[in-house]
Amino acid sequence: MLKLQPNVGRKDRLIRIVAGVAIMALGLFFKSWWGLVGLLPIATAVLRWCPAYAPLNINTCEAEEEGAKKAGG
Numbered sequence: 001m002l003k004l005q006p007n008v009g010r011k012d013r014l015i016r017i018v019a020g021v022a023i024m025a026l027g028l029f030f031k032s033w034w035g036l037v038g039l040l041p042i043a044t045a046v047l048r049w050c051p052a053y054a055p056l057n058i059n060t061c062e063a064e065e066e067g068a069k070k071a072g073g
Contacts, residue, residue, distance in 0.1 A: 008048045019041050
């Protein structure tokens with residue numbers, strides 16, 4: 001089984017959820033199937049893994065963990 005290393009941090013997840021809900025709401029408002037595109041950022045937030053981040057070696061989890069360690073002592 002493929003184990004995905006989380007690469008989406010807490011702030012990034014919140015932004016993705018808000019953006020996904022907004023896109024879906026616009027889709028409902030305009031009665032368009034394009035609102036389903038909002039499921040993509042929500043799915044990446046729930047899974048904590050973004051396929052676009054993987055080849056670019058972006059990891060928003062690390063920055064948050066390092067900041068928390070420094071603040072904690």
